[in-house]
Amino acid sequence: MFQRPWPLFLLLIGCATTQAPQRALFQEETTIRVALQKEPLKVSEIGLEEYLMGVLGGEIPREWPLEVLKAQAVAARTYTLYRKQNPRSEFYDLESTVEDQVFGPTGKKDKKIHQAVSETWGEVLKKGEEPFTAYYHSCCGGRLEEASTIWAKGEEPFVTDSYCTACPSYSWEEEISKSELVSLLADWGLEADRPWSLKISLTTQSGRAKELVLTTSSGTKKISTNDFRRRLGYQRIKSNWFEIEEKEEVYLFRGHGSGHGVGLCQWGAKGMAEQGLTYQEILKFYYPDTTIEKWHPLSVDPE
Numbered sequence: 001m002f003q004r005p006w007p008l009f010l011l012l013i014g015c016a017t018t019q020a021p022q023r024a025l026f027q028e029e030t031t032i033r034v035a036l037q038k039e040p041l042k043v044s045e046i047g048l049e050e051y052l053m054g055v056l057g058g059e060i061p062r063e064w065p066l067e068v069l070k071a072q073a074v075a076a077r078t079y080t081l082y083r084k085q086n087p088r089s090e091f092y093d094l095e096s097t098v099e100d101q102v103f104g105p106t107g108k109k110d111k112k113i114h115q116a117v118s119e120t121w122g123e124v125l126k127k128g129e130e131p132f133t134a135y136y137h138s139c140c141g142g143r144l145e146e147a148s149t150i151w152a153k154g155e156e157p158f159v160t161d162s163y164c165t166a167c168p169s170y171s172w173e174e175e176i177s178k179s180e181l182v183s184l185l186a187d188w189g190l191e192a193d194r195p196w197s198l199k200i201s202l203t204t205q206s207g208r209a210k211e212l213v214l215t216t217s218s219g220t221k222k223i224s225t226n227d228f229r230r231r232l233g234y235q236r237i238k239s240n241w242f243e244i245e246e247k248e249e250v251y252l253f254r255g256h257g258s259g260h261g262v263g264l265c266q267w268g269a270k271g272m273a274e275q276g277l278t279y280q281e282i283l284k285f286y287y288p289d290t291t292i293e294k295w296h297p298l299s300v301d302p303e
């Protein structure tokens, strides 16, 4: 009876000493170079899993279900490793903004975020052998973009998402005044006192605007919708899925969702988790034809 605690104690020490070197090696070998700012350039080199905690802190409200955080952790880990293999520049792997992944240092201290990263330790999505660009976005507005596997089957050219109807930007409207547009014309190589027309010239399979054409007295210019949104602000033109109505002094945009609509829809993942679905089921829905695997042979569960 008196000796019983000792073997248990030794057993616990034994576990700690056999796991710790593997985990340390995993962290040592997998560091990410994050550009915290670009002018002047400030780069931080940080362990992959620690970096992911910062991404979760910046991307997902912490009161959301754990399964959403876990799905996001796997998607972000996959995207990060893709960027490590395909860096943004010779000086850093990725940016800490919406151009790549929003990163904040606060997530590391959050218990729930720590749990989400720990319980998916080392897990990535694979399509073939390597991590791929597992994109994700805030809210698709009910229709996902780029479902090439579905097109191949001859079904609808997009996947319907019925899980994200609660998102605040499911439908939105924004007015852009013609005078505001004039101030941007010079950037696009057009000089005129007012635009004559602004129309969608190309759409994607899911009906999102890919390219706009702006006509003025000095000519016609094609503008990518991404460029248009970047210049006007992602918070104003929230997604690429919209229609444009011309009014007397303004162009009225009526849109759906927030973000590009490719890959995981964060609000949809929330809807799925609230219906009791797991992070594996969430990932299967948003990334069909992928598998969840341990990325690094040395990665181990922290338990």
Ligand SMILES: [Zn+2]
Pocket (backbone or CB within 6 Å): 139, 140, 141, 142, 143, 161, 163, 164, 265, 267, 268
């Ligand atoms: Zn959605």
